[in-house]
Amino acid sequence: xxxxxxxxxxxxxxxxxxxxxxxxxxxxxxxxxxxxxxxxxxxxxxxxxxxxxxxxxxxxxxxxxxxxxxxxxxxxxxxxxxxxxxxxxxxxxxxxxxxxxxxxxxxxxxxxxxxxxxxxxxxxxxxxxxxxxxxxxxxxxxxxxxxxxxxxxxxxxxxxxxxxxxxxxxxxxxxxxxxxxxxxxxxx
Amino acid sequence: xxxxxxxxxxxxxxxxxxxxxxxxxxxxxxxxxxxxxxxxxxxxxxxxxxxxxxxxxxxxxxxxxxxxxxxxxxxxxxxxxxxxxxxxxxxxxxxxxxxxxxxxxxxxxxxxxxxxxxxxxxxxxxxxxxxxxxxxxxxxxxxxxxxxxxxxxxxxxxxxxxxxxxxxxxxxxxxxxxxxxxxxxxxxxxxxxxxxxxxxxxxxxxxxxxxxxxxxxxxxxxxxxxxxxxxxxxxxxxxxxxxxxxxxxxxxxxxxxxxxxxxxxxxxxxxxxxxxxxxxxxxxxxxxxxxxxxxxxxxxxxxxxxxxxxxx
Amino acid sequence: xxxxxxxxxxxxxxxxxxxxxxxxxxxxxxxxxxxxxxxxxxxxxxxxxxxxxxxxxxxxxxxxxxxxxxxxxxxxxxxxxxxxxxxxxxxxxxxxxxxxxxxxxxxxxxxxxxxxxxxxxxxxxxxxxxxxxxxxxxxxxxxxxxxxxxxxxxxxxxxxxxxxxxxxxxxxxxxxxxxxxxxxxxxxxxxxxxxxxxxxxxxxxxxxxxxxxxxxxxxxxxxxxxxxxxxxxxxxxxxxxxxxxxxxxxxxxxxxxxxxxxxxxxxxxxxxxxxxxxxxxxxxxxxxxxxxxxxxxxxxxxxxxxxxxxxxxxxxxxxxxxxxxxxxxxxxxxxxxxxxxxxxxxxxxxxxxxxxxxxxxxxxxxxxxxxxxxxxxxxxxxxxxxxxxxxxxxxxxxxxxxxxxxxxxxxxxxxxxxxxxxxxxxx
Numbered sequence: 060x061x062x063x064x065x066x067x068x069x070x071x072x073x074x075x076x077x078x079x080x081x082x083x084x085x086x087x088x089x090x091x092x093x094x095x096x097x098x099x100x101x102x103x104x105x106x107x108x109x110x111x112x113x114x115x116x117x118x119x120x121x122x123x124x125x126x127x128x129x130x131x132x133x134x135x136x137x138x139x140x141x142x143x144x145x146x147x148x149x150x151x152x153x154x155x156x157x158x159x160x161x162x163x164x165x166x167x168x169x170x171x172x173x174x175x176x177x178x179x180x181x182x183x184x185x186x187x188x189x190x191x192x193x194x195x196x197x198x199x200x201x202x203x204x205x206x207x208x209x210x211x212x213x214x215x216x217x218x219x220x221x222x223x224x225x226x227x228x229x230x231x232x233x234x235x236x237x238x239x240x241x242x243x244x245x246x247x
Numbered sequence: 248x249x250x251x252x253x254x255x256x257x258x259x260x261x262x263x264x265x266x267x268x269x270x271x272x273x274x275x276x277x278x279x280x281x282x283x284x285x286x287x288x289x290x291x292x293x294x295x296x297x298x299x300x301x302x303x304x305x306x307x308x309x310x311x312x313x314x315x316x317x318x319x320x321x322x323x324x325x326x327x328x329x330x331x332x333x334x335x336x337x338x339x340x341x342x343x344x345x346x347x348x349x350x351x352x353x354x355x356x357x358x359x360x361x362x363x364x365x366x367x368x369x370x371x372x373x374x375x376x377x378x379x380x381x382x383x384x385x386x387x388x389x390x391x392x393x394x395x396x397x398x399x400x401x402x403x404x405x406x407x408x409x410x411x412x413x414x415x416x417x418x419x420x421x422x423x424x425x426x427x428x429x430x431x432x433x434x435x436x437x438x439x440x441x442x443x444x445x446x447x448x449x450x451x452x453x454x455x456x457x458x459x460x461x462x463x464x465x466x467x468x469x470x471x472x473x474x475x476x477x478x479x480x481x482x483x484x485x486x487x488x489x490x491x492x493x494x495x496x497x498x499x500x501x502x503x504x505x506x507x508x509x510x511x512x513x514x515x516x517x518x519x520x521x522x523x524x525x526x527x528x529x530x531x532x533x534x535x536x537x538x539x540x541x542x543x544x545x546x547x548x549x550x551x552x553x554x555x556x557x558x559x
Numbered sequence: 560x561x562x563x564x565x566x567x568x569x570x571x572x573x574x575x576x577x578x579x580x581x582x583x584x585x586x587x588x589x590x591x592x593x594x595x596x597x598x599x600x601x602x603x604x605x606x607x608x609x610x611x612x613x614x615x616x617x618x619x620x621x622x623x624x625x626x627x628x629x630x631x632x633x634x635x636x637x638x639x640x641x642x643x644x645x646x647x648x649x650x651x652x653x654x655x656x657x658x659x660x661x662x663x664x665x666x667x668x669x670x671x672x673x674x675x676x677x678x679x680x681x682x683x684x685x686x687x688x689x690x691x692x693x694x695x696x697x698x699x700x701x702x703x704x705x706x707x708x709x710x711x712x713x714x715x716x717x718x719x720x721x722x723x724x725x726x727x728x729x730x731x732x733x734x735x736x737x738x739x740x741x742x743x744x745x746x747x748x749x750x751x752x753x754x755x756x757x758x759x760x761x762x763x764x765x766x767x768x769x770x771x772x773x774x775x776x777x778x779x780x781x782x783x784x785x786x787x788x789x790x791x792x793x794x795x796x797x798x799x800x801x802x803x804x805x806x807x808x809x810x811x812x813x814x815x816x817x818x819x820x821x822x823x824x825x826x827x828x829x830x831x832x833x834x835x836x837x838x839x840x841x842x843x844x845x846x847x848x849x850x851x852x853x854x855x856x857x858x859x860x861x862x863x864x865x866x867x868x869x870x871x872x873x874x875x876x877x878x879x880x881x882x883x884x885x886x887x888x889x890x891x892x893x894x895x896x897x898x899x900x901x902x903x904x905x906x907x908x909x910x911x912x913x914x915x916x917x918x919x920x921x922x923x924x925x926x927x928x929x930x931x932x933x934x935x936x937x938x939x940x941x942x943x944x945x946x947x948x949x950x951x952x953x954x955x956x957x958x959x960x961x962x963x964x965x966x967x968x969x970x971x972x973x974x975x976x977x978x979x980x981x982x983x984x985x986x
Contacts, residue, residue, distance in 0.1 A: 301955075332873070332874070333872060333874070333875065334870070334873050352875065354875030354877050354878060355758060355760050355829065355875070355876065355877065356758070356760075356828075356829025356875055357829075357875045358872070360829060371719075375877070376760070377759030377760070389718065411757060438755075438756035438757075439751050439752065439755065439756050439762065440753040440755075440756040440757075441756065443753050443756075523727065
């Protein structure tokens with residue numbers, strides 16, 4: 060999510076400078092593990108549950124969640140990835156180019172889709188993802204798992220599973236990566 | 248990027264961005280619901296002064312699958328006879344409020360003029376003998392999807408290069424992507440200054456068959472014989488046609504390509520056209536995805552932004 | 560007590576065929592009446608820092624009247640000419656209808672009475688410029704026509720051209736040729752070369768012009784008659800003309816400013832303002848034209864001023880009509896592009912074309928007492944930018960928009976009347 064935002068907000072380009080490490084590697088691994096447990100608990104098992112990671116930041120996280128679910132329950136959950144570039148509400152206003160090709164190699168009709176992203180911010184990306192899912196089928200329900208909820212919602216979207224609630228200022232950015240989560244800003 | 252009029256201004260990077268973008272639209276076109284709302288509410292006009300149902304439908308399908316509204320202005324000879332100039336037509340349509348024109352015209356440079364007269368985006372759908380950039384992109388995409396990168400790929404373009412906008416755009420696109428190109432044609436069907444182009448030249452198809460990865464055939468039109476450019480179509484086929492025998496010699500690894508429509512028995516035999524290594528139908532299929540990528544790139548990727556980061 | 564003289568041009572450097580000298584020029588009743596220092600008259604034209612030259616003579620202008628008055632009239636064309644320093648212009652006969660009989664000559668001469676310069680009417684060589692039947696040259700010559708050309712096309716038939724040369728020779732008239740073999744140029748719209756190949760436009764090779772230059776040099780030798788070659792555009796043409804002259808043949812030639820300024824690369828944006836016949840050629844052809852003007856292989860600069868309506872030049876390149884404006888820019892382009900001494904530039908614009916046009920008694924001649932006052936005052940150092948308005952022409956098909964050039968015509972005196980003062984037309 061941080062990457063997408065960096066590209067989409069002025070000053071375009073520039074580089075991210077971390078100011079604080081809000082979660083270290085162990086914190087991150089534990090948070091993801093906890094969310095995996097919560098998914099199993101909330102859905103009373105993993106029957107008809109599928110995971111879809113949002114490009115780009117959510118894909119790796121979804122992979123981690125899938126690994127944890129397999130480890131805990133012993134079953135493989137179908138895993139897909141979704142690029143919502145074509146469903147965004149700011150096409151033509153901001154630079155928009157999709158990254159990796161969407162790959163949802165399974166049917167989502169009547170399934171419980173757990174969308175996975177790294178950072179939840181305004182909620183617009185999730186709104187776009189819901190529209191995109193509608194063009195792939197009709198899920199029984201859609202749930203949302205995010206590593207960080209940084210507030211500042213602009214749409215009525217709420218997460219079902221949260222790694223960490225992190226109040227932020229609008230000019231700050233959150234970067235989720237392999238070694239943890241940083242809070243910082245863009246410097247040009 | 249406001250317009251797509253020629254291949255050259257894209258550069259290698261620009262071409263590769265469009266080919267990468269095409270992958271996304273191939274995925275969309277493989278779904279049941281072959282539609283995304285990316286260009287919802289935009290208006291795209293196809294301004295076709297030359298008859299070409301196939302290309303026009305390909306563009307219009309692409310526009311509709313992006314959620315755009317489509318207006319068609321295809322000129323019959325009677326409305327041209329009524330004398331409304333190209334400029335007047337463009338200005339009138341512009342006044343409706345449109346976001347893009349797709350222009351096909353028998354005069355080279357017509358799309359460039361349209362681009363001067365409107366702030367809307369302009370896509371060159373084929374202008375005279377000069378250029379057909381979306382054809383070159385879908386051809387490059389087809390080769391890439393079958394063979395990976397085009398670097399070092401040995402491509403022969405066979406036929407009436409002089410009058411071919413497809414050939415000119417292909418030479419630019421394949422060249423920028425690192426392919427080795429040989430033009431195969433009689434001297435009367437080659438551009439006058441072809442010796443200054445970054446290509447090899449051969450005057451008989453048998454000279455290249457053993458050394459190529461792609462055999463790209465151009466349509467041979469009947470009127471070239473009337474114009475004294477070739478003695479007869481029969482002689483053309485005997486020197487340049489991809490007959491069944493030559494197709495066998497080409498081998499199953501090489502690709503057979505053609506922009507269509509085919510003149511079976513002239514530049515290409517039935518066997519070659521239907522063989523497993525013929526990718527002619529894939530070319531057509533990729534055409535819609537490539538045109539979706541082009542339209543999205545022009546209208547959807549934030550051209551209004553002044554300062555755009557380098558990875559875009 | 561009022562001065563007895565009309566007009567004095569003060570403070571300028573006179574440059575003409577006989578040399579240079581500083582002197583004021585006094586004019587009365589349309590003639591030069593005095594040369595000297597510190598002279599005065601009723602009206603004064605300031606020429607300090609400038610050069611006073613015989614007025615320019617254009618061998619080749621399309622004034623479009625009758626038939627295309629919306630693009631240009633004889634009056635508007637003459638105004639553009641005067642602003643360019645011209646006191647005489649040869650009007651091309653490819654009007655609608657063509658100037659191919661005495662009646663048409665009289666009509667154009669009548670229209671020319673209010674012009675700001677002398678209009679010399681050129682006649683066509685063939686009726687309707689159709690290339691088949693000769694015009695009544697003697698009858699037209701009796702009205703003052705001295706040059707005949709089918710300009711717009713060349714005379715394609717060798718036998719007809721031979722007969723035309725023989726007939727004109729007997730009358731002491733000059734035939735001028737637009738050299739273009741239509742079999743090689745039909746359906747083309749630019750020069751055949753690297754650029755036409757890249758742009759996908761049909762081009763005509765240099766040989767389309769050179770074959771006719773070669774033919775007419777041979778016919779000139781055969782008939783012993785003078786031939787004037789219009790708008791040479793290729794290196795080969797220049798070389799052949801130079802050799803013919805060296806061999807003693809009565810050949811003259813002109814070149815247009817666009818052929819020593821622009822090349823076929825200008826067509827790369829498909830802007831039909833760059834479409835012209837003969838077409839803009841390669842850089843080496845342009846260089847040959849410049850060298851030809853420097854070496855006198857080419858005798859004169861002639862503008863081939865060709866106005867066209869804006870909406871026609873807005874057509875796709877292959878459909879648009881050929882031609883560019885030139886009268887107001889020739890002097891500046893010659894100064895800026897040719898690298899020649901000013902006296903050489905003036906020779907190519909003034910006294911050489913005056914002789915070819917047969918009007919040297921009245922135009923282009925040395926600035927001396929008794930001669931008609933057809934003069935221009937030029938500033939060879941003034942730089943200016945060519946704008947898109949097209950100047951005084953009714954049309955605006957200018958291929959030099961935005962170009963900064965050096966050399967400006969300040970004043971033009973026609974038959975003793977100051978028709979241009981400080982680069983503005985007086986009527």
